[in-house]
Amino acid sequence: MTMLLALGRSAIAALALAVLASIAVPASAQQPTQVNPTASSVKEDQLFRQMTRIDGRISIPDAKEGVLIQPAGQSWRQFHEVTLPWIGAIAILGMLALLVIFYLTRGMVRIERGRSGRTIMRFNAFERFVHWLTATCFIVLAISGLNITFGRQILMPILGPNGFASWSQYAKYAHNYLSFPFTLGVVLILLMWIAWALPNRTDVEWLKQGGGLVGNKHPPAARFNAGQKIMFWLVVLGGAAAAISGYLLMFPFYATDVEGMQTAQMVHGIVAVIFVAVMLAHIYIGTIGMEGAFESMGTGDVDLNWAKQHHPIWVEQEMAQSRGASQGAPAE
């Protein structure tokens, strides 16, 4: 279709040129010695009609310098100055507002039968280490990343230009270096938990009942409920997108040119602000949103009543396993 359009356009242009030339003939006939060396020369406007940027050959060794003019920077500027701050503000402040409203209406999800005093191990030391490795890296990455988009408006007036610049310099170092342990954490999360994060029929029921967050029902769940599975995939896929786009930016021109980097920055920015918003919800439900939930990543041992309430299938599986292993000895 565009080919046809382009053909049509060039046909019209050729026609217009022919008409112009026929008019111009008498004028050039008066000055036959006048030579116009630019008649066949490349022109900026004409090149921009044909392509989105102007490239050429360059004799210095730095081949990427061959891009003469790339107006795509203008639309990237629009994205960076307007689009991303709006998406970020709506996603993050919107999520905060939702969480506040939810907390005020629903309050903390209690352990209905109270604490049993008996505990069951939910996450072992390695799992907790990987979680907190990823989590601490994420928090530093999120703050140092948001600083690039919002720091100029929020922090610069407080810290002053010099203070803000040196803080941002350290924030950039932290952002670059901590990307490695963060990526490692995401990879380990994938390998460690994927076996429990594959969707199955229980998830459909869990989602139908709104995860028990809406209403008072308690849809059954295995080790991870559908919400946690979704969180898992958001972390794995979002983390992968953020890591890949981030490394494209950190190592300029290794794999992409300037347009690739503009796209990478857009992907990185959008994924990052949504990631932050999602993590706010994750932090909420893991702390003030649900009684007894934090312990799973704190000590690793959760109260048996909490486990039975939220993950009954998982508790049954664990019980059966330990009965089989220790010939009827108590789970503890």
Next chain:
Amino acid sequence: MARMKFLCDADRCIECNACVTACKNEHEVPWGINRRRVVTINDGKPGERSVSMACMHCTDAPCAAVCPVKCFYTTADGVVLHSKDLCIGCGYCFYACPFGAPQYPKVGNFGSRGKMDKCTFCAGGPEADSSKAEYDKYGSNRLAEGKLPLCAEMCSTKSLLAGDGDVIAQIYKERVAKRGYGSGAWGWKTAYKETIAS
């Protein structure tokens, strides 16, 4: 006050790269950094043209707009300069710049981006004019000595013009009128939102 601009008359540029070399020498630009470059379009084909390009010192400069630490400023002469003390080497000015002007020494994290370097219109930086600190970071400040950028001053065909935008536009217009052709002021529409009617 003058509004400083660059104009490359592509019909005169012979791609000698003297502007590139003069710039490197004048400012002792580090290895791997090219504040100015010459790009040849349609190389070897009829109608090929070479254009010498550096920072165009844009009106409403995109680099300044996107800089997360606001390290850019525009002088009274319309020259876009930046502070290397504030720059964090994030690369955003490079993404936004239509002319590929921002350059980064490979000294930062993982040798990717140190503090940005670009053409200063031979006008130094925020430090005291012609001070050693200014020279070390930004190169010489010819404007403070009443001289124009060296690249244009030494251009053998006077293809590259630098100076007050109105004056160089007038010179170009006269050339076009006299010789009867001109391939236009490259980059002016993008940088200054204007063209020179020829």
